[in-house]
Each structure stands twice: as C-alpha cells, then as structure tokens.
Amino acid sequence: MVINNIAENTKKLGAKQTRGETRMNIIACYKIVPDEKDIQVRSDRSISIDKAEWVIGQYDLNAVEAAMQIYEAVGGKVTALSVGDRQLENSKLKKGVLSRGPQELFLVIDEALSGADTNLTARALAAAARKIGFDLIICGEGSQDLYSQQVGIQLGQILNVPTLNAVSRIVAENGKLIVERSLEDEVEVLEVSLPAVISVTTDINQPRIASMKDILAAGKKPVTQWSLADVGLNDANRRTEILYTLAPEQAERKRIILEGESEEVLDKFYELLRKAI
Amino acid sequence: MDFRKTEEQELLLESLRELITREFSEEYFKECDEKHQYPEKFMKALVDNGFGLLGIPEEYGGTPVDTLTLILVSEEIARLGAPGYLFGSVLQIDDMLTFGSEEQKKITMELTKQGKIAFCLGITEPQAGSDTNAISTTFTRKNGKVYINGHKTFITGAMSAPYMLCMTRDFSVSDLSRAFTMWWVPMDAPGVRIEPLHKIGWFMQNTCEVYLDNVEIEEKDIVGREGYGFIQLMKNFEVERLLMAAIALGQAECAFEDAARYANQRVQFGKPIGTFQLIQEKLTYMAIKIENMRNMVYKCAWEKDNGISLQVSSALAKLYCAQASFEVIDDAMQIMGGIGYTTDHRISRLWRDNRINRIGGGTDQIMIHIAGRGILKQYR
CATH class of the missing domain: 1.20.140.10 (Butyryl-CoA Dehydrogenase, subunit A, domain 3)
Structure with a gap:
C-alpha cells in the first residue's frame, strides 16, 4: 500500500476507466441477517429471532454494488460469497443476491458456522476465497445485525493482503485501485495494489434495484455449496463467544406536558430532560 | 390450494418496495398531487427499473409476466401510496403493440421508455358513457385523406399525450360489431381542441374534453383493422x-x-x-x-x-x-x-x-x- 500525493490522486479519481485494461476477479461478501422488523424483545430483554424472516444485510448490498460497478468499468467477474449455517440454503436469498448482478455464488454452509464469531467467519471466508481465487474482496462496513466491523479487517489480515476499511470511493486503474477514505476531518486518497480486501461505507453507492429480468436470470446462475471441510478449514474453534445480547431497557412514555414559555417552564423542561438522559 | 407467492414474485415486490420507499417520499406524491402534476420522475423510475414495461413483449424491451404478477405489482404500487392508477396504462400499450403499425408502435415505445404517455384512449363521448354503442364521432374519406369529426369527453391524459387512440363510428354499417374503427390522431393537428375537466381526484393525471373538428389524418393512421375497433x-x-x-x-x-x-x-x-x-x-x-x-x-x-x-x-x-x-x-x-x-x-x-x-x-x-x-x- 502506497500513499501518494493527494491532489494527484484526486485527479485520478475523476479519470475515465477503460474497460478491458485490467479485468478483475472480485468477490463480494455478504451476510444474511434476521429482518429487523421481525425481531422481538422478550420480557427479560433477550432477543428473539424465532419468527424473523432472513434477509441480505443492507450494508453488504453496498459491497455487491461496489463490486458490480468496478466490474462494469474494467470487466472481469463478480462472485458473491457467504458463510454460515443452513439458513443460507434459502433459495430466495440466493436468487436475491444474484439478482443484484454477481455472475456466480459460493456458499460455505456448516453447522459449525452457526452464530460464528468474527474470527471464525473471517477464516471461513479466507479459506473459500483462496479456493475461488480473487484480485479483490469487498465487504460491507459491518454486518446489519451485530455490526462489529471486524470481518473485513480480519479477512485481509488472514489473507495477508492490503486491507482497508471506511472506503467511500473506488476507481480501478491499471491493475490498481485508487480509493478514498472519509475520515473524521480529512479525506484520505490511497493507491492500493492488488490483491486486496476493502470494506466499503454505506454512502459509497446506492445499490441497484433488481428488475424482473434480473430476478429471472438469477435463478439460472451457478451456485456452489461447500462445507468447512471442502474449503480445508478443520479448526472451527471460536476465539470469542457472545454470552448474551440484551435490548436496552424500555421506559414507559412519561407523557408530561409543559405549557408556557417562561424561564421557569424552560428550567423545568431542562431539568426533566437532564434526568431522562 | 397454494396461496404462496413465487420467490420471483416476492423478490420483485421487494425490489418495488425498495425503489419506492428509497426514492419517492410521500412528500413527492403530495406535491405532485397539489400541483396537479404528472409524476414523470416516478413513472420514469418505474420504466428504468423494469416495472413500467412488465407484461410488454421482450422484443419491445419489456418483460412478459403472468397476470397475477402484473396484478401484484399494481396492488403494491397503490399500497405504498403511489399513484397506482397511472400504472393501468400498461395494457393499453399492449393493445397498441398488438394492433398498431410499425410507426405507431415505435412512437409508443419511445415515449413509454421515457416514462411518458404516448397516447390517450378516446372512447367516451357526452352521449356515450356506459352506452359505448352510442359513439357518434365519425371518419370520412375525401381526396385521399381521412377526416375525424366528433366530441370526446373524460379523456384521461389528453393534455399530455401527443396522440389519441380515437374510436369512431361508421354509420353506413348496421352490424354494430363491425361499425367501429380506431384511428391514431395527433393531438397537435389543426381542428383538435382540448379543454381540461376539473375533478375531485386523480390530480396527477389530467382528464379532458376533446373536440375534433374536421381533423385531417392519413389512411396510414388507422389502428388495426377497419370495423374491428371494439373487438381489438x-x-x-x-x-x-x-x-x-x-x-x-x-x-x-x-x-x-x-x-x-x-x-x-x-x-x-x-x-x-x-x-x-x-x-x-x-x-x-x-x-x-x-x-x-x-x-x-x-x-x-x-x-x-x-x-x-x-x-x-x-x-x-x-x-x-x-x-x-x-x-x-x-x-x-x-x-x-x-x-x-x-x-x-x-x-x-x-x-x-x-x-x-x-x-x-x-x-x-x-x-x-x-x-x-x-x-x-x-x-x-
């Protein structure tokens, strides 16, 4: 990874990309998550996803879209990849991700991956990615359910390739990438050599809407399903274990109404607000 | 009995929800309604994302689907608070593609792909509402030209559509099933006068009176077969x-x-x-x-x-x-x-x-x- 002159690279970001110059094999990773609207909070504040429908993580759709845009600019191939338990076998979800553009889908499905921590997820993704082969792997900024923002970073580390997160713009050029990272008080522009792993922000793009044509085509695209053994990962031990996940304590709405504009009323309002926080 | 939608139908409806909830707020529709504006941006988005051309044959860039899918999409557009009534024109487009000439079809598809209305349907007349057989707009042939005369009313989209699919009656034919013919009438032709009606709803689409006074068109402007207007x-x-x-x-x-x-x-x-x-x-x-x-x-x-x-x-x-x-x-x-x-x-x-x-x-x-x-x- 080389940090170059920012002004020069910003100019490059505006440069036109030429299709076919440097075709790229891109893997877009995604996770399926319980639909937020179906998540229920039990009386003990624990979370129930028993009745939840599973959906593709919203932030991962940005990763798929970023991959598609690079592919459309320089050619090559986009492969979608996910690891997890049997929920991944849902054929609607398979069509769902393929309808967003990727030409092929690979899944590593194993009961040992049920509720996997970020490290095991990253190791499973790395093993599958090695087997598939890649120039670039793109992940979302974090999973929609747990949002640890760890998997992309660990995946790059395991694969021992340049790894970046918080990427808000990517331009492929001459077999390299010029990427923009939006940091707190600056925009960092970097030239990245390939292969690499990049995690993109949610504002990098607007995922495309799948049309009926895309949806019908998705059902005909190849899907390969592997187990952990198939990708040569024998150690499914976890480095971390989630002990419990609790919803924030719910408070009854107080329904206090203060009327008037006097200092006294405002003080009372401030006092109540302060107590509430 | 299987009441489940297919996975493809579910995905299509999810796409539609994503498009409308992400890009078209209630504020947008409210504003179009208040200003009596056709929501062109919305209609264009429906076309660009493959919804506007559902049910239209592939050779015209559409995606053929079964009736149930078309129905599910219409229902969902309306359920999301969008003007579903504008989506109803998809079948009129299919009519044109089935019976229109190459030129008529080309114009229809060019405008449809831009999210615009290519033509309005000119059937109703002041004396012919439910009683469509009472249509009295006529066509007459003179010096190799065709002349349309009559008065159409409640014509949806007449102000914005460049053409009207105009139903006419041939009073010399006594068999009513063979007495009606459709014509492709340019709305900017001399002799066409359009006056908007003021309705209590459907503000995103105009509805008008259309007066046709000796409107000159060509023989090629016939739509389909003479005498088969209603059958088509x-x-x-x-x-x-x-x-x-x-x-x-x-x-x-x-x-x-x-x-x-x-x-x-x-x-x-x-x-x-x-x-x-x-x-x-x-x-x-x-x-x-x-x-x-x-x-x-x-x-x-x-x-x-x-x-x-x-x-x-x-x-x-x-x-x-x-x-x-x-x-x-x-x-x-x-x-x-x-x-x-x-x-x-x-x-x-x-x-x-x-x-x-x-x-x-x-x-x-x-x-x-x-x-x-x-x-x-x-x-x-």
Missing part, C-alpha cells in the same frame, strides 16, 4: 378491469395500514384509541374486506393465467373492490379523525382518488349488468 380492445378488457380492482385494493391496504398504526399511537381518554372496541370493530371489518378483495382479485388473475373465463368473476371483483375499497378508506378516515380530513395526510388523497373506481372502467351498475346476465345464463 377486447383483448385486454377483462384484465384491465382486474387491474383497476387491484389498484383499489392497494389503496385500501394503504389506508388500512395508516389507520391501524394511528390507532396504536393516538391517545384519547388516557389510552391508545386502538384499545377501544369500536375502533377494533372497524379495523376487523376493514381487514375482512381487504382479505375478500385480495382473494377475488388473485383468483381472477389465476383464472386468466389458466385459460378459465373471467367474464363474470372479473365483473364481480371490480364491483366488490370498487365498493369495499372505498368503505375501507372511508373507515380509515374515520379512525384518523380530523387529521384524515386534511390534505396533510394521504388518507384524504386516497379517499378522493379511490372514488372513481365505482364509475370508471365500467360503472358499478354496468358490472352488475355483466355479472347478472352471466349468472342467469349459467342456470338457464
């Missing part, structure tokens, strides 16, 4: 009726969901109004009507897709949906109280836009006439 329109007649029923259903669902959410939030006498049994009764009967409408509409679509006649069932569905959807929206307005009567909330727009379903596309009375005759015939 029969191709999609029943599905168009069904589409209206589906849109009415979607509007009712939209109002119902708004009202149910409101009933959970609105507090009166120290409790959410949803805890009062009178409100629960309303919501329960609204839910029953929605369930009935859905079952009727889906079953008709299934009949169409399986080659079963829907002559009676589509009339029953149109009649029931037009009435029940209005009752549901009216009750939703009742639950919303004063807020529902203001233009701040979309319930009032749904209420205004929905009422036409009992009049347009065949009145309630005509549906009863069709169904009644059909029912008696079955037991003769």
